[in-house]
Amino acid sequence: MKIEVTLNGATVVDEVEPTLLAVDWIRENRRLTGTHVGCDTSQCGACTILLDGASVKSCTLLALSLDGRSVTTIEGLTVGRNDLHPMQAAFHEHHGLQCGFCTPGMIMRAVDIASQGGPLDETTVRHALEGNICRCTGYQNIVASVIAGAKTMNAATVGE
Amino acid sequence: MGEVIGIGAAPKRKEDQRFITGRGNYVADIKRADMSYGVFVRSPHAHATIDAIDKAPALAVPGVVGVFTGAEFAADGCGTLPCGWAITFKDGSPMKEPPFPALATGKVRFVGDAVAFVVGETLEAATAGAEALVVDYGLLPVVATLLQAAAPEAPLLYDDVPGNLCADWALGDEAATEAAFARAAHVSHVSLVNNRLVGNPMEPRAAVGEYNPGTGQYTLWSTSQFPHVVRLLMGMVLGIPQHKLRVVAPDVGGGFGVKQFHYGEEAVTTWAAGKLRRPVKWVSTRSEGFLADRHGRDHVTEAELALDENGKFLAMRVHTYANMGGYLSTFGPNIPTNLYGPLLSGVYVIPSIYCSVKCMFTNTAPVDAYRGAGRPEATFVVERLVDMAAHDLGLDRLEIRRRNMIPKSAYPYQTPVLVEYDSGDPLGCLEQATIKGDVAGFAARKAESARAGKFRGFGVSTYVEACGLAPSRFAGRLGARGGLYESATVRVHPTGQVTVLIGTHNHGQGHETTFAQIVSERLGVPFENVDIVFGDTDRVQFGMGTYGSRSLVVGGSALNKAADKVILKGKKIAAHLLEAAEQDITFEAGVFAVAGTDRKKTIEDIALAAYVPHDYPLEILEPGLEEQAYYDPVNFTYPGGAHLVEVEVDPETGVVEIVKYTACDDVGTVINPMIVEGQLHGGIVQGIGQALYENCVYDETSGQLLSGSFMDYCMPRADGVPKMDVSTYSTPCAHTPMGVKGCGEVGTIGSPAAVISAVVDALAHLGITHVDMPASPNRIWRIIQNASIPRAAE
Ligand code: FES
Numbered sequence: 001m002k003i004e005v006t007l008n009g010a011t012v013v014d015e016v017e018p019t020l021l022a023v024d025w026i027r028e029n030r031r032l033t034g035t036h037v038g039c040d041t042s043q044c045g046a047c048t049i050l051l052d053g054a055s056v057k058s059c060t061l062l063a064l065s066l067d068g069r070s071v072t073t074i075e076g077l078t079v080g081r082n083d084l085h086p087m088q089a090a091f092h093e094h095h096g097l098q099c100g101f102c103t104p105g106m107i108m109r110a111v112d113i114a115s116q117g118g119p120l121d122e123t124t125v126r127h128a129l130e131g132n133i134c135r136c137t138g139y140q141n142i143v144a145s146v147i148a149g150a151k152t153m154n155a156a157t158v159g160e
Numbered sequence: 161m162g163e164v165i166g167i168g169a170a171p172k173r174k175e176d177q178r179f180i181t182g183r184g185n186y187v188a189d190i191k192r193a194d195m196s197y198g199v200f201v202r203s204p205h206a207h208a209t210i211d212a213i214d215k216a217p218a219l220a221v222p223g224v225v226g227v228f229t230g231a232e233f234a235a236d237g238c239g240t241l242p243c244g245w246a247i248t249f250k251d252g253s254p255m256k257e258p259p260f261p262a263l264a265t266g267k268v269r270f271v272g273d274a275v276a277f278v279v280g281e282t283l284e285a286a287t288a289g290a291e292a293l294v295v296d297y298g299l300l301p302v303v304a305t306l307l308q309a310a311a312p313e314a315p316l317l318y319d320d321v322p323g324n325l326c327a328d329w330a331l332g333d334e335a336a337t338e339a340a341f342a343r344a345a346h347v348s349h350v351s352l353v354n355n356r357l358v359g360n361p362m363e364p365r366a367a368v369g370e371y372n373p374g375t376g377q378y379t380l381w382s383t384s385q386f387p388h389v390v391r392l393l394m395g396m397v398l399g400i401p402q403h404k405l406r407v408v409a410p411d412v413g414g415g416f417g418v419k420q421f422h423y424g425e426e427a428v429t430t431w432a433a434g435k436l437r438r439p440v441k442w443v444s445t446r447s448e449g450f451l452a453d454r455h456g457r458d459h460v461t462e463a464e465l466a467l468d469e470n471g472k473f474l475a476m477r478v479h480t481y482a483n484m485g486g487y488l489s490t491f492g493p494n495i496p497t498n499l500y501g502p503l504l505s506g507v508y509v510i511p512s513i514y515c516s517v518k519c520m521f522t523n524t525a526p527v528d529a530y531r532g533a534g535r536p537e538a539t540f541v542v543e544r545l546v547d548m549a550a551h552d553l554g555l556d557r558l559e560i561r562r563r564n565m566i567p568k569s570a571y572p573y574q575t576p577v578l579v580e581y582d583s584g585d586p587l588g589c590l591e592q593a594t595i596k597g598d599v600a601g602f603a604a605r606k607a608e609s610a611r612a613g614k615f616r617g618f619g620v621s622t623y624v625e626a627c628g629l630a631p632s633r634f635a636g637r638l639g640a641r642g643g644l645y646e647s648a649t650v651r652v653h654p655t656g657q658v659t660v661l662i663g664t665h666n667h668g669q670g671h672e673t674t675f676a677q678i679v680s681e682r683l684g685v686p687f688e689n690v691d692i693v694f695g696d697t698d699r700v701q702f703g704m705g706t707y708g709s710r711s712l713v714v715g716g717s718a719l720n721k722a723a724d725k726v727i728l729k730g731k732k733i734a735a736h737l738l739e740a741a742e743q744d745i746t747f748e749a750g751v752f753a754v755a756g757t758d759r760k761k762t763i764e765d766i767a768l769a770a771y772v773p774h775d776y777p778l779e780i781l782e783p784g785l786e787e788q789a790y791y792d793p794v795n796f797t798y799p800g801g802a803h804l805v806e807v808e809v810d811p812e813t814g815v816v817e818i819v820k821y822t823a824c825d826d827v828g829t830v831i832n833p834m835i836v837e838g839q840l841h842g843g844i845v846q847g848i849g850q851a852l853y854e855n856c857v858y859d860e861t862s863g864q865l866l867s868g869s870f871m872d873y874c875m876p877r878a879d880g881v882p883k884m885d886v887s888t889y890s891t892p893c894a895h896t897p898m899g900v901k902g903c904g905e906v907g908t909i910g911s912p913a914a915v916i917s918a919v920v921d922a923l924a925h926l927g928i929t930h931v932d933m934p935a936s937p938n939r940i941w942r943i944i945q946n947a948s949i950p951r952a953a954e
């Protein structure tokens with residue numbers, strides 16, 4: 001079946017099997033391997049993408065359901081800019097990653113958390129990250145990264 | 161122009177760039193031309209004979225290109241998976257070492273034991289083929305737990321292993337220990353379980369095998385912590401000579417020990433690629449990982465501490481049952497013995513110690529090293545005993561520790577259990593933690609919690625670990641079948657930039673940054689001009705990989721040594737160019753100079769001369785500026801520290817919340833404080849996971865894995881773990897060139913005992929003296945309900 005998706009800003013038309021998962025379409029068909037698979041029960045969040053701006057676990061969606069919608073993967077955060085997205089920069093600045101495997105999912109989730117606006121405190125962020133598992137960092141620096149990244153993102157929006 | 165960034169600085173990590181932009185290259189991302197996909201058929205039974213395998217229905221599935229069984233693997237001349245450590249019984253006789261087939265033959269011995277490998281054009285075809293395969297099993301009685309395995313008349317996993325006993329190992333002076341117990345004023349006792357864990361790095365294991373008939377070369381891409389060792393072991397299994405085998409471990413998404421073994425899946429995938437003459441890819445699902453990754457811990461222990469009338473320790477006696485699972489994994493028998501017994505002295509003066517460990521086979525997944533490996537188990541025993549003794553004698557838990565700690569002045573300190581600590585200051589660590597953690601204010605905070613209806617508890621753990629494994633000679637005496645050195649090559653390019661080839665493996669520890677700092681400082685070259693290469697047996701000379709907090713300790717020391725050699729050769733070249741005697745050449749901050757003059761050459765000048773040797777001492781010196789070093793450690797290093805924890809227990813729900821966490825860890829010289837702090841955070845939370853959440857459970861009757869996914873196995877998540885206050889306290893290692901100790905495992909070693917100490921303290925008014933891990937809400941709620949003493953907050 002045919003789908004038409006705005007993928008990282010570009011229009012993509014593709015033929016997909018009805019059983020194909022969104023995450024497999026992204027990774028295998030589109031070769032955007034920054035979106036990771038860490039589980040088979042939708043518990044880990046490694047596969048998190050933005051769908052029309054909201055974070056979702058792409059292992060819980062069928063590729064078909066992407067039709068007519070806009071998808072952003074980790075690779076798409078730098079599209080149209082010369083530098084890193086503020087949330088990517090914040091993870092780098094605050095040592096919010098170790099092995100890097102959970103990182104794309106964390107950053108996509110973080111972008112969504114930040115785009116909700118409003119001041120972010122540690123408790124809120126920890127709660128909002130509950131669906132993303134990181135085995136390496138102990139979360140402390142991820143939380144710091146999200147708070148810092150949100151500040152930059154929201155400051156940028158206010159300035160616009 | 162970049163700058164020199166040296167030891168002690170905290171530059172942001174070089175490796176971040178690719179991970180934060182989604183450009184990492186993990187094994188699951190690899191695609192090769194004409195690639196096929198493999199799926200393992202795994203046993204649904206814990207213990208059974210394999211009576212027949214009918215391949216026809218699987219082969220009939222469209223797209224299936226091959227079905228492979230253990231019998232075919234063996235018939236092809238392939239061997240079984242080797243065990244890397246040979247331990248002995250007390251009497252010196254060898255451990256029982258049954259074969260560990262990559263694909264089970266004859267019998268299966270745990271749920272998830274691989275029985276066959278089905279390969280298809282697509283993953284869907286392979287999956288359908290695997291489902292279609294017919295295996296006839298003959299069910300056998302199951303031994304699912306340690307105590308079942310040890311029971312008289314227990315069913316046997318191996319006909320020639322009586323009592324399911326792999327080895328009955330012992331360490332220490334039994335007679336002296338008995339004598340000390342006989343004259344003790346008091347004996348404290350604890351019986352405890354060290355819960356079984358699943359490592360769960362976020363990246364599931366994966367393997368891609370490839371064979372090139374044109375060159376006879378095999379390549380395996382694997383999620384491995386030690387590609388060269390996999391090459392060595394898999395070469396033995398498959399009979400492939402080393403020069404025809406390349407093993408690549410590209411970006412690896414966390415290891416924690418679980419990826420440091422040679423797994424059957426690696427051998428089978430590579431072998432099948434050779435048979436099919438096309439690349440084969442296998443990627444574990446998470447549920448499959450729960451079944452078939454190596455597990456960690458799983459001890460049952462009885463331990464006693466003998467004390468004199470002043471609360472001074474006289475002796476310790478420890479009897480442990482340790483689970484090996486159904487087969488001996490690469491380091492399986494080494495973990496509960498050599499990495500456990502020698503740590504039982506902890507940070508204390510204990511004149512005599514005796515420890516015996518019964519390593520048992522059970523119908524469960526093989527158990528091997530997992531972050532900390534043996535040392536968290538030892539620390540848990542020692543620290544629970546010390547707490548128990550404090551309770552029994554009515555002493556403060558900090559006071560009993562202070563009274564028995566090895567004083568700083570006593571280092572180097574020889575323990576009664578083999579190891580000699582070169583440096584340390586446990587009391588200094590404890591005092592720093594006590595101040596930072598405001599122990600003095602605890603009583604007030606406890607009263608505050610009580611007003612909110614919560615039980616607040618304070619916990620402490622002081623520990624030492626042995627890491628940076630280990631002098632090869634010493635390891636050999638303990639039964640190691642390999643060496644434990646490390647290698648590094650420093651390649652200075654003609655233009656002065658540097659590529660380092662190192663035998664360790666980076667899967668989150670920040671080596672690309674830390675090692676570059678070492679080179680930047682030693683050679684005086686800009687940090688950005690140094691690249692670190694690892695993880696590919698075709699690029700890197702040799703290496704033992706990353707585990708046991710050895711990378712900086714052993715690998716960093718090899719790197720440091722190679723840098724020394726570069727400087728030495730540079731001096732020879734400089735002496736020629738500057739027409740001076742070699743001993744008059746100094747080297748500092750990237751500049752070779754004639755002492756006491758202004759005549760000098762930069763390292764770039766020297767590198768260029770080495771590769772363009774027009775004016776060069778060719779009679780005495782080879783061109784080029786590339787040096788290699790191997791470093792074999794002279795001792796383990798002994799990081800240690802003190803962890804202080806405060807918890808609040810909600811008596812209504814049994815939920816334990818960690819409300820204050822203070823850690824002070826002595827990791828020797830710190831190369832990059834930001835990275836060390838990150839390692840400490842991650843390690844501590846992994847220990848908290850064991851203490852509060854994680855538990856790998858098999859059904860006692862059927863041997864089925866009950867905690868087989870993230871839905872049933874509770875991983876620590878961001879909202880369940882505390883903000884931690886970590887700090888370092890440095891007594892430099894006496895024998896590593898830079899004074900470094902390891903830091904990757906300390907958090908996981910220090911935290912479980914500290915958390916449980918706090919939980920027990922919170923429940924002390926109910927008469928509780930010990931709680932087994934994990935201190936889950938269910939377990940704690942039951943304890944509170946069943947307590948004989950009324951359950952009001954104090
Ligand atoms: S892979 Fe999607 S939640 Fe784990």
Ligand code: FES
Nearest residue numbers: 098102134135136
């Ligand atoms: S950085 Fe490794 S899992 Fe999060």
